Amino acid sequence: MLHSLQARLAVALAVGLAALSLLVGAAAFHVLQDEIDRISDSALQETAQRLVPLAVTDILDLNTQGSTGQRVAAVRAHDELLTYIVRDQTGKTVLQSHDADPGVFPADLKAGFTSTASHRIYTETVLQGTVLLAVAEPLVERRHVSTRAALAVIEPLLVLILFGLVGTWLIVKTGLRPISLFCEGVASRGRDDLTPLAKAGMPTEIEPIADAVNDLMQRLDRALSAERSFTANSAHELRTPIAAALAQTQRLVAEAQGTPIEQRARNVEITLQTLVRLSEKLMQLARAEGAHVLSDIVQDLRPVLQLVVDDVRRIARSNQLALTQPDEPVLSRIDQDAFAILARNLIENAVKHGTDATAVRITLTSGGTLSVRNRGPIVPSETLARLSQPFERGTTTAKGSGLGLAIVNAIAQAAGARLTLGSPAAGMPDGFEAAVEGLAIPDSPPVFRERVR
Structure with a gap:
């Protein structure tokens, strides 16, 4: 057929x-x-x-x-x-x-x-x-x-x-070329590019299809914008009352020391801290699903990754983070803040779910692949397939919201990269590895490398 x-x-x-x-x-x-x-x-x-x-x-x-x-x-x-x-x-x-x-x-x-x-x-x-x-x-x-x-x-x-057969094929192919160009234009759009399609030079028969697609993209853009705006605004608006409630609870814990209500106050404090982390993750997810992941400026990813690793070391009070980076710049168009969110979520996820007293290995290659590996129990393949979805978690007792890998996946897709998950980690008998491939600009011109140096 x-x-x-x-x-x-x-x-x-x-x-x-x-x-x-x-x-x-x-x-x-x-x-x-x-x-x-x-x-x-x-x-x-x-x-x-x-x-x-x-x-x-x-x-x-x-x-x-x-x-x-x-x-x-x-x-x-x-x-x-x-x-x-x-x-x-x-x-x-x-x-x-x-x-x-x-x-x-x-x-x-x-x-x-x-x-x-x-x-x-x-x-x-x-x-x-x-x-x-x-x-x-x-x-x-x-x-x-x-x-x-x-x-x-x-x-x-x-x-x-x-x-006649050859001529018929050429005539049909030439006549349907505008449809092929239209399909290629739709397929070449970025993940978050919902701007209207150009109709210049388009045959009259194809214009209604283009109008329908443009109308659909406008409605989809409005729906996605409303969803992202609601998520970001909700998370932002919750930060202030949650912070105030957390401060009051911490003060109550201090005043209730040695009394029967001290433990109940500490439980409330833990719950409010969880809400703080959740609101922060929701804001990161809204940012990741937005249209500001790519930048017009080509920049080196190494300094950003170094800052993130140093910050996680300071917060986690751990020296078990092994960072490996190339000597030459890794040039990319991904926004620095977006890359920092991506790297932080990968590293924090590895620190949180890895076995105690084992190193988390962070590697950035000159080809633009960021991989983070840790030691720990092997994650089943059916669990790996759903870990990049929002609010999905594996079998773990560590605290978390299930949004870390979803945020990484959203940023990677918006940047034209790809998140892959594996367990056991490469070169290890167990553990977990998350790798984001395709962050760097392929075949970066030497002039860019000299400029970054």
């Missing part, structure tokens, strides 16, 4: 062209066959009429000499295409051409045309019907002429069909 519109149109037009060409060829051959028969009959009749006076003269000479059934001798040896006989009023053959076969000529010939299984015969009568002259032409000769005429029609027709 053909699923391509271009293929369907090309095949339909090609089949139609071939059928029409064959129909025209058949009609032309039929007309040509009739014309061959008409011309051959005319030549047969003309030959007979020219032979009549010669035959009468020969007959009179033969009667004078008393001879009958005489064959006319050939000037030189040859095969006769047309043969003839002359009969008298009794039906006796009195004269015949040198190759004539009397059996070819029926006994009851009458003036005019007669057809047998093998010959076309024309008969003339003279001298008041006392002399009959019949000229015969083999039908096989007419078939040979018809065959040659058919080949003369079919050969150029086949060439015409061949060129």
Whole structure:
């Protein structure tokens, strides 16, 4: 089954062209066959009429000499295409051409045309019907002429069909090129590029499709903007009251030391701290799903990653972070803040869920791949497949909201990169590895590298 519109149109037009060409060829051959028969009959009749006076003269000479059934001798040896006989009023053959076969000529010939299984015969009568002259032409000769005429029609027709098929394909391909360009324009859009499609030079038949797609993208953009705005505003507005409630709770914990309500106050403090982290993650997710991940400025990712690692070391009070970076700049168009959010979530996730007292290995390659590995239990493959979705968590007792890897995945997609998860980690018997590939600009020009240095 053909699923391509271009293929369907090309095949339909090609089949139609071939059928029409064959129909025209058949009609032309039929007309040509009739014309061959008409011309051959005319030549047969003309030959007979020219032979009549010669035959009468020969007959009179033969009667004078008393001879009958005489064959006319050939000037030189040859095969006769047309043969003839002359009969008298009794039906006796009195004269015949040198190759004539009397059996070819029926006994009851009458003036005019007669057809047998093998010959076309024309008969003339003279001298008041006392002399009959019949000229015969083999039908096989007419078939040979018809065959040659058919080949003369079919050969150029086949060439015409061949060129017609190629021309049809090119015409269909050229005619549908605007649709291909339209599809390529839609496919080449970035993840968050919902700007209207240009309709300049677009065929009239495609404009309604473009209008419908533009309208759909506008509605989708409004819906996504409203969702992101709600998420960001909600998280932002919650920060102040949660911070105030947390401060009051911390003060209550200090005042309630040694009393029965101290533990309950500490439980409230832990819950409020969880809400603070959740609101921060929601703001990061809204930022990651926004349209400000890429920057117009090419920048080196190494200093940003170094700052993030140092900050996580300070907060976690741990020196178990092993950072490996190339000596040359890793140039990228990803926004520095977006990359910092991505790197922080990967590193914090590794520190939080890794085995205690084991190093978290952070590697940034010159090709633009950031990988973070830690030691710990192997994560099942079915769990890996859903960890990049919001609020999805594996089997762990560590605190968290399930948004870290979702934020990383959203930023990676918006930057044209790809997040891959693996367990066990590469080069380890266990553990977990998260890698973001495609952050750097491919084949960065040397001028950019010198400028960054």
